[in-house]
Amino acid sequence: MAVPQASLLFSILAMIAIVGLRYLAVSGAFAWLTRLRRPGLYAGLDRQIKREILWSLLSAFIYGAPAGLVAWGWQAHGWTRIYSDPNAWPLWWLPVSVLVYLILHDTWFYWTHRWMHRPALFRLAHAVHHASRPPTAWAAMSFHWLEAVTGAAIIPALVFVVPIHFGALLAVLGVMTFMGVANHLGWEIFPAWLVEGAAGRWLITASHHHRHHERYGCNYGLYFRTWDRLCGTDLGLGSFDGGSGRRLAAVAGGGIGGAAERELAGAEEPARPGASLPHPQR
Numbered sequence: 001m002a003v004p005q006a007s008l009l010f011s012i013l014a015m016i017a018i019v020g021l022r023y024l025a026v027s028g029a030f031a032w033l034t035r036l037r038r039p040g041l042y043a044g045l046d047r048q049i050k051r052e053i054l055w056s057l058l059s060a061f062i063y064g065a066p067a068g069l070v071a072w073g074w075q076a077h078g079w080t081r082i083y084s085d086p087n088a089w090p091l092w093w094l095p096v097s098v099l100v101y102l103i104l105h106d107t108w109f110y111w112t113h114r115w116m117h118r119p120a121l122f123r124l125a126h127a128v129h130h131a132s133r134p135p136t137a138w139a140a141m142s143f144h145w146l147e148a149v150t151g152a153a154i155i156p157a158l159v160f161v162v163p164i165h166f167g168a169l170l171a172v173l174g175v176m177t178f179m180g181v182a183n184h185l186g187w188e189i190f191p192a193w194l195v196e197g198a199a200g201r202w203l204i205t206a207s208h209h210h211r212h213h214e215r216y217g218c219n220y221g222l223y224f225r226t227w228d229r230l231c232g233t234d235l236g237l238g239s240f241d242g243g244s245g246r247r248l249a250a251v252a253g254g255g256i257g258g259a260a261e262r263e264l265a266g267a268e269e270p271a272r273p274g275a276s277l278p279h280p281q282r
């Protein structure tokens with residue numbers, strides 16, 4: 001075998017280190033960019049950021065361990081359908097496989113995320129992520145360990161089912177990392193023509209996910225607005241001015257069939273009065 005066989009433990013520890021350092025590097029870079037582009041945006045959030053970093057580093061263990069196991073199995077035993085020869089599958093499959101992975105990951109995320117908003121699970125686990133009010137660049141992996149388990153399972157499972165070139169898999173992980181951080185910045189990194197244009201009606205950026213952190217019972221998707229629009233949980237784009245998002249409400253359009261704000265705000269999470277957690281409509 002061309003690549004020396006790494007021990008299982010080494011592979012797991014290495015992957016945990018890679019995920020943790022990747023998080024610190026990318027979130028750190030975006031936090032630095034935020035200081036340049038939006039000075040003072042994270043002022044007064046030191047305690048929240050500390051919490052976000054601690055939960056994220058715990059998540060790095062949970063994301064890294066199965067990835068290390070699968071990487072070891074791939075190298076040592078030929079597990080998985082990851083391939084190294086670009087010609088092993090038609091070349092068109094390289095970009096298409098990236099898209100397929102993103103669509104499947106988005107689908108998994110949408111439904112598990114909605115599940116996480118069931119009151120009991122929200123209180124038990126997902127409240128950790130929503131304690132970021134407003135989220136920062138450090139919140140990308142700020143999940144309770146239970147939720148991190150659901151997130152960590154999907155890509156290591158997919159590589160056993162859907163063939164993908166190693167480079168295409170790196171591209172998927174790159175998009176996952178970039179969007180995870182960019183969507184929590186608290187400001188929009190993409191240009192208005194994209195966010196508010198035709199592509200923005202289907203792609204998720206910070207403006208879309210920010211509204212999830214403002215309103216909770218809507219905008220559950222990860223990369224694409226498709227499931228939100230199909231299921232009527234799309235409340236359009238949030239705003240970063242601290243207001244109610246009216247500026248962009250016109251862009252919202254609701255889901256397919258025009259599902260609108262009136263039906264959705266607060267759906268599927270413990271929005272009842274007296275709930276022990278801080279909740280929507282702050």
Ligand SMILES: [Zn+2]
Pocket residue numbers: 129135184209213
């Ligand atoms: Zn979030």
Ligand SMILES: [Zn+2]
Pocket residue numbers: 113117126129130212216
């Ligand atoms: Zn949520």
